[in-house]
Amino acid sequence: MNKELTSKEVAQFHEQGFVSIPQITTALEVAWIRESYDRLFEQCAGWEKGDLFDFAGTDEPGAALKAPQLSDPSKYEPALKNTLFRANAFAIAKQLLGPAAELVFEHAMLKPAKSGAPTPWHQDEAFYAKGVDNQAITFWMPLQPVDTTNGCLDFIPGSNKKPLLPHRRINGDPRIHGLEALGVDDSLSISCPLQAGGATIHGYHTLHHAGPNLSDEPRRAYALLFGLRSPYYRVKEDFPWNRGMATARHKRAVKADGLVRRYTNNLRSAAKAILR
Numbered sequence: 001m002n003k004e005l006t007s008k009e010v011a012q013f014h015e016q017g018f019v020s021i022p023q024i025t026t027a028l029e030v031a032w033i034r035e036s037y038d039r040l041f042e043q044c045a046g047w048e049k050g051d052l053f054d055f056a057g058t059d060e061p062g063a064a065l066k067a068p069q070l071s072d073p074s075k076y077e078p079a080l081k082n083t084l085f086r087a088n089a090f091a092i093a094k095q096l097l098g099p100a101a102e103l104v105f106e107h108a109m110l111k112p113a114k115s116g117a118p119t120p121w122h123q124d125e126a127f128y129a130k131g132v133d134n135q136a137i138t139f140w141m142p143l144q145p146v147d148t149t150n151g152c153l154d155f156i157p158g159s160n161k162k163p164l165l166p167h168r169r170i171n172g173d174p175r176i177h178g179l180e181a182l183g184v185d186d187s188l189s190i191s192c193p194l195q196a197g198g199a200t201i202h203g204y205h206t207l208h209h210a211g212p213n214l215s216d217e218p219r220r221a222y223a224l225l226f227g228l229r230s231p232y233y234r235v236k237e238d239f240p241w242n243r244g245m246a247t248a249r250h251k252r253a254v255k256a257d258g259l260v261r262r263y264t265n266n267l268r269s270a271a272k273a274i275l276r
């Protein structure tokens, strides 16, 4: 099953900043991804390195997770690099961005049953750190049907053409990773319910949101981001809302990095001693 967008879908993406497609991979592959996905979350893969964290909470020890997110899941399950989802998304990314499009990021977002927190309105660009030089598009695929009761994505058409809004960390709490845009008018927003294995595609500047998961089942979603590294676009300074961030996730990442560095230094001294 190879997927390409129609010219109408391409036009909608550029005009409105998003497009929804009913199928990007097979039911068989969705079932396999779902198994791997659950295994990774059950194993808490990536927790020590800060790749697994609570998007909407403070990650305090013992606190219930509101919206766990795993960055770069294929680091922990390499077979995720060979999916039809990825091949089809890559083909469409090249259709939308040109032949130099490349995968820049991937993440898995789990909203627990009944308690999964909403994802506030935001523009993905607001998360970009100083030095980022690509304008990515996101392929967001649910692993079960989604609608407004369990956290499908909602978009504001045309927001891709408006300026970046100011953002803040959720509830203004510097310990929380997630961001919320300020001054959003969502009166014209469009919800995109999907079947499992369908996908929405949105740009880095498009305002989007997901409601809470009120259903009895977890809401599993897997997103791939493709971008075009560009000499004309580079975030020159960290956005104000990303300065002073104090997430537990970041502290874990720095500690893990320190451990790796200490280990590498020890290894280097051991190697030097052997070779002396």
Ligand SMILES: O=C(O)CCC(=O)C(=O)O
Binding pocket: 109, 119, 124, 138, 140, 151, 208, 209, 210, 221, 223
């Ligand atoms: O899955 C969600 O709730 C939010 C996803 C999202 O904002 C994104 O992938 O850009």
